[in-house]
Amino acid sequence: MTSPLTDIAGSIGRVVVHITRERLGADRRTSDPAVVPPSARAVTPQWLTGVLCRDVPGAMVIDVEAGEGHNGTSARLPLRVVYNSVGQAAGLPTSLFTKATSTFTSRLLMGVTEIVEGEAIFYNRARPTLDLRSPRAFYAGYDPHTYRSLLLLExxxxxxxxxxxxxTNTVTRRDAETMVEQLATYHGGLWDSPRLRAGGDLAGLRGATAWQEKLNPISYRKRTLVGLERARHVVPDEVYARRGGMHDAFMRALHLHDLAPQTLLHQDVHLGNWLRDPDGAMGLYDWQCVARGNWALDVSYALSVALPIEDRRAWEADLLRHYLDRLRAHGVAEPPSFDEAMLAYRRQPLHALTLALFSIGGTRFENKLQPQGYMMWAIERIAxxxxxxETFDVLR
Incomplete structure (x- = not known):
């Protein structure tokens, strides 16, 4: 049996080979719809015809244009698609938003750790069965050999x-209620579901502990502590003083997931991943960190980041009760009691904190995963x- 570090070293070598081939042009353009393209710019009209027109006989994509985008944890850009008259008459989508692991950094972080595999599972199998304020995917592909991934989203x-x-996205009390309602929708929809267990169509989603164990070998603990030093000015003294035991406490919190009903987790519910529908209600996108585990990870993460500190303190008990009520409305026969829920809520914010610190703990040569100013703003709230x-104390 090889060690995680040996496995990662081998995977990094494979990424280097494939990225090099793509940049030299060997795999630059993709026409076969069975192949995951290396980037959104690599798709051809023939490839899109196979993906978007398969249910409309005679429809064809005759042109595609990629717009300007940006790189973070993945490369994101818009596509404009032109169809023949059959495709136009069928109302096939002409405006798409794409996400791809097209850079070395994105494949290292999202591919080698196998994070993007879960996102493809979510969009292909879970999203069609959930009534969410969230984009749907016309295509979600992942190649475990090259670590390529591509999403075509509405x-x-x-x-x-x-x-x-x-x-600048001010979250009111009603906004916060729509947030916990949305969390309860997908948590309740898959609460203790057989779909998440062996033999189920979502069994490929890793548990929160296993998901984190894929990240730990890429210097997660070290980068988190580097991030903590960079954010020291916004971190309370009592949290900074516990830095030596932070990662171990975090892993203890994750192991508690195994003692609770499992459900679908978004795991990256910071305010930058929330959208608003035409009526202003809050919804989620960017499901790249999806996993299964304890509901409280998402709820504590969302409320800790989205709300100003004083508002969160004033509203969180009522919001937690509202969340539990919505679980019942979504068919959860025995949701946690309020006291049980509050304890879980108190125990689960270290995922949010360490992930934020990790994102600012890289070297100066890496692409920034999130804007620095936003991360300091978020870290201050989470910390x-x-x-x-008193999270460290309730995890003893």
Whole structure:
């Protein structure tokens, strides 16, 4: 049996080989719909015809144009698609939003750790069965050999949906209620579901502990501590003082997931991943960190980041009760009691904190995973939540 570090070293070598081939042009353009393209810019009209027109006889894509995008944990850009008259008459989508692991950094972080495999499972199998305020995918592909991934998502902008910048997206009490309602929708929809267990169509989603264990070998603990030093000025003293035991406490919190009913987790519910529908209600996108585990990870993460500290302190008990009520409405016969829920809520914010610290703990040569100003803003809120909840103490 090889060690995780040996496996990762081998995977990195494979990524280097494939990225090099793609940049030299050997795999630059893709026409076969059975092949996951190396990037959104690599798709051809023939490839898109196979993916988008398969249910409309005679329809063809005759042109495709990639717009300007940006790189973070993945490369994102819009596509404009032109069809023949048959495709136009069928109303096939002409405006798409894409996500791809097209860079070395994105394949290292998202591919080698196998994170993007879960996102493909979500869009292909879970999303069609859930009533969410969230984009649907026309295609979600992942290649475990090259670590390529590509999503073609519906473009909700023309329909009046908005994607506000997180630091200017003021969250009111009613907004916060729509957030926990959305969490309860997918948590309740897959609460203790056989779909998540062996033999189920979502069994390929890793548990939260196993998901994290894929990240740990890429210097997760070290980068988290580097991030903590960089964010020291916004971290309460009582949280900073526990830095030596932070990772171990985090892993203890994850192991508690095995003692609770499993459900679908988004796992990256910071405010930058929330959208608004045409009526202003909050919804989620960017499901790249999807896993299964304890509901409280998502709820504590969402409320710790989205709400100003004083509002969160004033509203969180009522919001938690509202969340539990919505679980019942979605068919959960025995949701946690309020006291049980509050304890779980207090125990589960270290995923949010360490992930945020990890994102700012890289070298200066790496692409920034998120804007630095936003991350400091988010870390301050999450770290204060950890202090308020006495998280380290309730994890002893």
């Amino acid at each position: 473009d909700l902008g023309p329909q009046g949906w908005t994607f506000p910048a997180p630091m 204060r939540f950890v202090a308020d909840m």
